[in-house]
Amino acid sequence: MLDIDISEILDHISTQVNRYFSTFIFLFGTIGNLLNCLVLSQPSLRSNPCAFYFLISSIANIISITCGLPSRILSGWNMDITNTNALLCKIRAFMMFVSRSIAFWLVAFAAIDRCLLSSNQCQRRQFSSLKNAQQGTIVIIILSLCFYCQVLYCYDANMISAPLHCYGKTVTCRLVTDLTYALVTILCPLLIMCIFGLMTLSNIRRIHSHRLSQSELIETSENNRKKLKSTNLQTRKRKRIDRHLRHVLFIQIIFSTILTIPQGIEKLYTTLTMNQMKSSLNITIDKFIYNFVLLLTYLASGMPFYIYTLCGGNTFRNGLMELFKTK
Template sequence: MSNVSNTNLAETLDLISIQFNRYFSIFIFLFGTIGNLLNCLVLSRPSLRSNPCTFYFLISSIANIISIIFGLTSRILSGWHMDLTNTNAFLCKFRAFIMLVSRSIAFWLIAFATIDRWLSSCIEYQRRQYSSLKNAQQGTIYVVILSSIFYFQVLYCYDANMSLAPLRCYGKTIMCRLVTDLTYALVTILCPLLVMFIFGLLTISNIRQMHSMTSSQSKLIDVNENNKKTLKSTNPLRGRRKRIDRYLRHVLFVQIIFLTILTIPQVIEKLYTTLTMNQMKSSLNLAIEEFIYNIVLLLTYLASGMPFYIYTLSGGNTFRNALMNLFRIDYRHTLLRTDLKLKAIENTSK
């Protein structure tokens, strides 16, 4: 009787996994692709793109689009048993390599953005000088090269038609799975999150120091009324840059929290699956592991698709104003093109 109930539960979990791959994957695909495309359009505007932290966000959004397209397309097709990466070795290797490299790039660029926010908040002028667009561009190149090197072994390790694995396209040996999973857990997830956490705390410490210095300066201004006008900053450009910096710090911290919540479960699941792959498991245990794998995998794609919504909802008016200006400009251009076409038609008729 228990064997029958276990079989029924395993079949139910398999059915739920298929439904998740079919429909929730489509939702995340649309949700993430549209959001990251809007991110690219907004962050590439002249008012934002000169900021090095914004540049990291922009390239990270491009990497997220690549990760979602290459990763979720196969998940959606697998819901209808049409995923060619399950049976074609070349497509399996290529898809895994691009997806893992792009996700690593996206995570490390957010980590670099955290370092940039720390540099820009430092009291020392020499450290603030390192927060520049040139350094951000060079850092991005290093991240792309190193991420490709770390996952180059995927082109050998991954293979199609794998049995006794969470996916048909997976590592073909125990050593391959262990190396790939440890690389993903440490290089792509844990190390960037640790960097984000450390430099996030250092940034908060710098902000507190700056606030204490500002309060002491305001006391000096109150004592010496004659110097009040000269010490008070009235530069509107500087004030605008400070608002952008505050906005970037806020959305960065919110993004770090969501990245941690949505990606750590997959790290735990991957390590558990790899370390216990030689143990004898029942069909129910395998179904439970596959079900959990599908859920935590989709959570990581959700993390890749949500930056735009974090920037819009938690970043104050800076990002929202840039987004509205983008739509206004597109609307004006549409009206202008329409007017030109109408004038051309009128001239032709005359």
């Protein structure tokens, strides 16, 4: 009797979360990413390779949110068509997986770009260019489409013994999809973000120590300072933008790790234990946890604009103000 009561409570909480928390994330994330696209498209930012990665990542986040969250909202009222329509189920899952993979990998590429730009070797810094960013984006889009093409076969509607009714139809399908998602979409990009983020910090410390040693050994004459002044003024804005982009990238990596790792772990757990006998309470608990960590990943997709605005210094705030003044 107690198990039934707990199951009913969890089902009720899950329904309310899908109705209202999903709606909040949908509005919060869609508006934020749209503003991101408008700000990052401005002339002062769009030529920056890191800003370009953020721009395309924001577009991918919009696709992920608009493909995934409406079904979560409708499921709160038992009106989710993807639960019963196989074609819509496949298309929704495919678009959601591909767009989320693109968004995560582009942030990882942005971390690599910041690492290259902070290097004290000129040859490495030259790899940080808009052309390379565009080519890298095309490669990521193609690979993401290839990695998840199996979803069009594997996913099906009316799945009863799965966390969602729209889910993988066989054990092999679930294992392949969940491992691909956990490793390719979440763990590998996060690992790259962390590694290159630490390398960037190391490069920055090395550059600062090098500048300090130079300032102790070399005294610049007044005439040379005047000659360098105009060059410094021209490059100061670009360096400030690079610094702000690096800052928000680190903050985004932290939040992405916190909000997405739980789903990767949960998906692996669900797939590896799918053949075990479970009580109705355990099944309800698994579904509740799955729904909750799933929404956390959508929250991660909706947060970049607010991270950029709050933590990105005057670069993003000024861009946002200019956007409002123009409109």
